[in-house]
Amino acid sequence: MPEAARTSLRVRDPEVPDIGARPGLPARRDDDMRPYLPGVEPERQLNDWGRSERVEGFMDRTLVDFFYHHWFRVEVEGIENVPATGGAMVVSNHSGALPPDAPMIAKAIKEEHPHPRPLNITVEHFFKGYPGFSMLIPKMGCVAAHPANVQRLLYDEQQLVLVFPEGRKGTEKLYKDRYRLRRFGRGGFVDAAMRARVPIVPVCVVGAEEAAPIFAHLTPLAKLTGLTYFPITPTFPHFGLLGMLGYLPAKFRIRFLEPFHFDAEGLNEDKALVQTVAQEIRARIQENVWEMVKKRKSVWFG
Amino acid sequence: MGDGQEAEVGVVRVEDRRSAPRRVLITGLSTYWGGRLAQALEQSEAVEAIVGVDNRDPTRELERTEFVRVGTQHALLRRIVEAAEIDTVVDSRLVVDSVTTSPRKAHENNVIGTMNILAACSGSSVRRFVFKSSAHYYGTAQDDPAFFTESMGRPHPPTTRIERDIVEAEATVRDFAEKSPHVTTTIMRFANVLGPDVRTSHTTLFSLPVVPTILGFDPRYQFVHEDDVVAALGHAVFADIPGIHNIAADGVLALTEVIDLLGKRWAPVLPPWGTGLTAAVLRRLGLRIPPEMLGQLRFGRGLDNRKLKATGFAYRYTTRETVIALAEYLRLYPVTRDVAEPFRYEREVEDFLRWSPHVKNPAYRSQPLLSTPEAEELSRLAAAHAERTGTPGGASSVEQAETLVRAARADEVERDAAVARASGRSNGQEQSPAAPMERYDDLEPGEVISLLGSLETGDLLALRDHERAASARPRILAAIDGVLARREAAKGA
Numbered sequence: 001m002p003e004a005a006r007t008s009l010r011v012r013d014p015e016v017p018d019i020g021a022r023p024g025l026p027a028r029r030d031d032d033m034r035p036y037l038p039g040v041e042p043e044r045q046l047n048d049w050g051r052s053e054r055v056e057g058f059m060d061r062t063l064v065d066f067f068y069h070h071w072f073r074v075e076v077e078g079i080e081n082v083p084a085t086g087g088a089m090v091v092s093n094h095s096g097a098l099p100p101d102a103p104m105i106a107k108a109i110k111e112e113h114p115h116p117r118p119l120n121i122t123v124e125h126f127f128k129g130y131p132g133f134s135m136l137i138p139k140m141g142c143v144a145a146h147p148a149n150v151q152r153l154l155y156d157e158q159q160l161v162l163v164f165p166e167g168r169k170g171t172e173k174l175y176k177d178r179y180r181l182r183r184f185g186r187g188g189f190v191d192a193a194m195r196a197r198v199p200i201v202p203v204c205v206v207g208a209e210e211a212a213p214i215f216a217h218l219t220p221l222a223k224l225t226g227l228t229y230f231p232i233t234p235t236f237p238h239f240g241l242l243g244m245l246g247y248l249p250a251k252f253r254i255r256f257l258e259p260f261h262f263d264a265e266g267l268n269e270d271k272a273l274v275q276t277v278a279q280e281i282r283a284r285i286q287e288n289v290w291e292m293v294k295k296r297k298s299v300w301f302g
Numbered sequence: 303m304g305d306g307q308e309a310e311v312g313v314v315r316v317e318d319r320r321s322a323p324r325r326v327l328i329t330g331l332s333t334y335w336g337g338r339l340a341q342a343l344e345q346s347e348a349v350e351a352i353v354g355v356d357n358r359d360p361t362r363e364l365e366r367t368e369f370v371r372v373g374t375q376h377a378l379l380r381r382i383v384e385a386a387e388i389d390t391v392v393d394s395r396l397v398v399d400s401v402t403t404s405p406r407k408a409h410e411n412n413v414i415g416t417m418n419i420l421a422a423c424s425g426s427s428v429r430r431f432v433f434k435s436s437a438h439y440y441g442t443a444q445d446d447p448a449f450f451t452e453s454m455g456r457p458h459p460p461t462t463r464i465e466r467d468i469v470e471a472e473a474t475v476r477d478f479a480e481k482s483p484h485v486t487t488t489i490m491r492f493a494n495v496l497g498p499d500v501r502t503s504h505t506t507l508f509s510l511p512v513v514p515t516i517l518g519f520d521p522r523y524q525f526v527h528e529d530d531v532v533a534a535l536g537h538a539v540f541a542d543i544p545g546i547h548n549i550a551a552d553g554v555l556a557l558t559e560v561i562d563l564l565g566k567r568w569a570p571v572l573p574p575w576g577t578g579l580t581a582a583v584l585r586r587l588g589l590r591i592p593p594e595m596l597g598q599l600r601f602g603r604g605l606d607n608r609k610l611k612a613t614g615f616a617y618r619y620t621t622r623e624t625v626i627a628l629a630e631y632l633r634l635y636p637v638t639r640d641v642a643e644p645f646r647y648e649r650e651v652e653d654f655l656r657w658s659p660h661v662k663n664p665a666y667r668s669q670p671l672l673s674t675p676e677a678e679e680l681s682r683l684a685a686a687h688a689e690r691t692g693t694p695g696g697a698s699s700v701e702q703a704e705t706l707v708r709a710a711r712a713d714e715v716e717r718d719a720a721v722a723r724a725s726g727r728s729n730g731q732e733q734s735p736a737a738p739m740e741r742y743d744d745l746e747p748g749e750v751i752s753l754l755g756s757l758e759t760g761d762l763l764a765l766r767d768h769e770r771a772a773s774a775r776p777r778i779l780a781a782i783d784g785v786l787a788r789r790e791a792a793k794g795a
Contacts, residue, residue, distance in 0.1 A: 036608035038552030041622055048554040048604070049448055050522050128601060129444035131518025131574035138522075148447035148454065152606075 034156050049120070050138030059140060060107070067100065068107045072207060072252035075302065076108045081256040084115040087154035087198035088259070090162045091189060092205055093181055093285055094170030096212035097231040098244040101205045105162060106141070108254050120153050121162045126228050147192055155196035163189045165278070172217065172229045178209035179293055181286045187278035194268035199259040202281050204288040207252035210299045251302035253292055257284060314342040314532040323350040323748050324430075324539060327388040329379075329419050330356055330395030331369060334500055335434060337362030338532045339394060348540065350748050353386050355379065356395075359647035369652075374415040379422035387777065390430040390539055391423055396471065398436040398492075400464045400592040401503050412467035413474070420478040423485070432488045432538040433475045437548065437605055439468050439491055442597035448522070448554075449606040452491075452546040462593040479544075488538045493550035493605055494598075496624050497528030498631035503592055509632060510589070513561050516577055517570035521557050521602025524550045527619035527627060534615060543613045550605040553621040557599070563625045564632065572599070657788050679745075679753070743773055751781040762786055 038048065046052045068074050082088065092105060106119040122145035127133040143149050145163070153159045164170060165184040173182065193200045214231040221237075222230035230237070235246030260281065268274060296302060326343055330336040331354025343349045344365050352366065357373040372378045374395075382388070395415055397408040416433075423431055440450045443458050460466040472489060479487035494504050504525075507513060526549055534549045561568045572580050577600070581591045591599075607617075619627065655661055742750075757765065766782045769775065 033606075033608040033612060036611040038607075038620070041553060041620060044553070044555075044559070044622060046556050046559055048522075050520075050554075050556055125445040131516070133518075134600075135518055135520040139520075143448065144445070146445065146447040148449065148451065152449060 037156060046139070049143055051118075051120075051141045052139040055136075055139040056141055059103075060110070064103050064107050067247070068104060068111070071247065071249050072100070072104060072211065073302075074104055074108060074252040074254060076112045076254050076256075078256035078258075079108065079112040081201050081259055082109055082113055082117075082160070083199065083201075083259070084113070084117075085158070087158040087196060088160050089150075089154060089189065089193045089196075089198055089200045090119065090160060090203055090256075091200055091281060091285070092162065092164055092203040093179075093289060094164035094166045095173065095178070095205075095209045096171060096247075097214050097233050097236065098212065099164075099171050099208065100211055100247055101208040102162060102164075104208075104252055105203060105205065105254060109160070117160050119160045119162050122150065122164070124168065124228070130226065147188065150189075150192045151196055154193065154198045163192075165189045165282070168228055172214065172231070174217075175209070175213035175215055178213070179206070179289050181282055181289070184278050184282040187274045190274045190278045190281070191268045194262045194274065197262055197265065199261045200281060201259045202257040202285050202288075204255045204257065204285050204292060205252065206255075206289060206292045206296065207250040207299075210250035211247040211252070213248075250299055251296075253296070253302065255288055255292060257288060314338070314529050314536070323348055324390045325349075325351040325386060325388050326353070326390045326392060326539060327379075327383060327386070327428075328352065328354040328367075329374070329391065329393045329415075331367070332356035332358040332360050333394055334361070335394040335531065335535070336392075337364070338528070339392060339535045340364055340367040342532050342536050343367075343539065346536075346540075350751075351386060351388075353382060353388065355382065359649075361645060361647070363645050369647075374411075374418040376418040376421040379419060380426065383422055383426050383428060387427050389427060390432070391419070391428050392432045392434070392535060392539060393419055394434045394535070395419075396434055396436065396468070398438055398464060398468065399503050400462070400594065401590045405463045408464065409467055412464075413470045416471040416474050420474060424478060424482055428485060430486045430488075430539070430542065431475075431478070432490065432535060433472075434535065435472055435475075435489050435491045436468055437491050437493045437550065437603060438462075438465050438594050439472060440603065440605075441465050442594075442601040442603050444601060446601060446603065449604045450548065451606040452548055452609055461597070464592070464594050486542045486544045488543050489546045490534060490538060491546065491548050491605070492531055492534075493524045493526045493548070493603075495528055495531055496525045496628045498627055500528045503590070503595055505628070506589075507591070507595070508561070508564055508566070508628065511566070513564075513566050513568045514571045514584075514589075515557060515561075515568050516572040516574055516596075516599050518574050519600050521599060522554045522604050523557055523560055523598070523602055523621070524554045524604050525621050525624045526551045526617075527624040530617050530619055533618070534610065537610075537613070537615045541613055541615075543610075545609075547610040547613075548605040548607050549610060550607045551617050551619055551621040551624055552607065554602075554604045555621055555625065557602070560625050563622065564629045574600075657792050659789065659792065679749070742768075747775050747777045747781075750778050754781055754785050757785075759786065759789060 040047075045054055082090070090105065092101060094101060102121045106121065109119055110116045118141060121140075121142045123137060123142045125144050125146070127137045127142065128144055143153065143161075145167075150161055150163070153161050165188075166182040167185060169182040173180075190200070212233060214233055216232045218230040218232065218237075222228065233243070233246070234248060235243035237243060239246055260277065324343075326349055328336045328340055328343075331340060333356070336354060336356065337360055340352055340354055340360075341362060341364065343352050344367060351368070353368045353370060354360065354364070355370050355372045357371060359371075360367075360369050370382060372382070383391070393416065395411060397403055397411050400408060402408075403411075420431075437450070439456070440446070440454070441456050441458065441460060441462075445457055447454065456469070460469050475487060475489055479485070495502060496504060496508075530551065531549065534547075537543070538547075555563075558568060577596055578593070581593075581596055584591060611617075754762065754765075762782055762785060766779065766786075769778050769782070
């Protein structure tokens, strides 16, 4: 994938200043644009992001429900750290060939939270360009990880957004590197949360590494199919595409940590602060993941 | 439709509160948008003059718009701008659909034409420049944001010719805006337009019994209703809104949702790989899918329309309602297809109706509707006349108005004769001709000019003398000369 098409929350496209900005007059701030958000049309089946309640509800009732309750037997701690109102960014560690962690976190908030809220999962731009994924992924509540998208969701629409700062580096790591967090991007997620002035809720997921382990990569096949990577897992590729869903029944534990708050305006201007906070969040998640692994008696029974 | 508003094609009322009178030049009058905008501006009392230029005949019926057949030669345009004291230029020429013309002609029109029009405007009386652009400026790419805002540049350089043209044309306009800070420059980037009247490549696509899509893709689509496009252009004429504005209806639909609303079926017949090749084959078979549309069929596009809404503009239709409006039209089309004849511009007829002294029916005069100041003026004259003669008005209001005007004219002629007699007696003395009526000098130039067409030639001469001697307002003098010259020409012919 060319460097330009890499997914990152770092603001990358050069902003083009608007014409006609008169000297002496302050440029219009984006703040006062919130009253002008489009209204909801109840007759519609999809929202403006392409999310389909029908598709999402169907998946939720069938596949996700089965995996959550019976296959992974998810246990949740600290759900009260997810705010009941307002925008918030949920930041998690990431793993698995076709990562099972994102839908499980979304389902956990839906099942355990006193005020269940939809979770917008940020995914790579790759999915928008790949036939099939492009059609299905947005309908299940996934949004491309573009800084403008995250800003609109967090600040303008005051929604929950799930971000995996490790990105692809997290999902393509091999089984031998399990529970060792990769670099947290370039801190773009902290920048985005600070810009939107919403809290970051760190999340630790244990079990996903064993549920979909990757033993090796077949790079030539990845090139041939145009996929980001072509992994060898216990069930893929020898059981075909459905093998991607062939998760092992590991016990899942999800722990929501204390949120980080960024209420002051313009914090993201301080790049050193952004990097420090990003490292701090990564360290906090890493510590908790290791602690959870330490306490775990069995991979399969918890 | 939608909120139960009457949707009458061709009649869009534009908001004209809180604005000084505008003198508007529309470039590209014969394009669909130029014609529609002229029709909308004609309804507004705050528009004093509408001049339209194009090198083709107008395609829509116009009442008081002056059509001048001229291309984009900047020297000629400059003379028109200066002569008519144009203060607002709306450029509606941009070609945004590569199917409609050849790439070279589109480039000539979009880039060179824009350059020429800006050259005609810079350093002139123009204070407002509205440029109709397109959301194709943003293109379509895999790593696009879900909603483009005005300050976002393209993530990648343009890939199709039309996109390249639009980016280039906008760069020229931006350059003009930076160099002319006294001109309010507005760039409006329109999403794809749909509606019962306008024909675009998307209408063609959606008119097919089965709509082809790309296998495995369900792009997000945002449209804007044709009436909202006209209203938005009118909004830019009256409200000073500098800068770039996205124009797109509320709501982004998935393509499958659009096709469902149209009551059609969709078939994923275009392959995800080699789509361009398949489109080329289809082009041979008669279905022309322009390259910029292929990008939309794959990745889709959404615009953030909030900046325009913040300036006080209200959309009449959402994207969903726009699609429903098209669906209703498509259902009716097989029944009505031969009923309405397309409008043909007949220059001789237009000239006759506008300038011939034999056109007596007020419905055909160049000023068919009385504006408020005119109506006030008329009622004042009527009151004075009734006082003097004691006769109440005739039967119908038109007749009544006609008699009143005639009577008032007779009064004026009488008074003018008296004035002439008086000035003949006191020859040698520098005395200005008497005012044609009381408080004439308090009238706005616009009000006077709008009344000129109804005066007899003799009255006009008298009025010119008075004006020269009293306040000598150049606009009025020029207008009187214009009316006189036109009458001379008509007599000569």
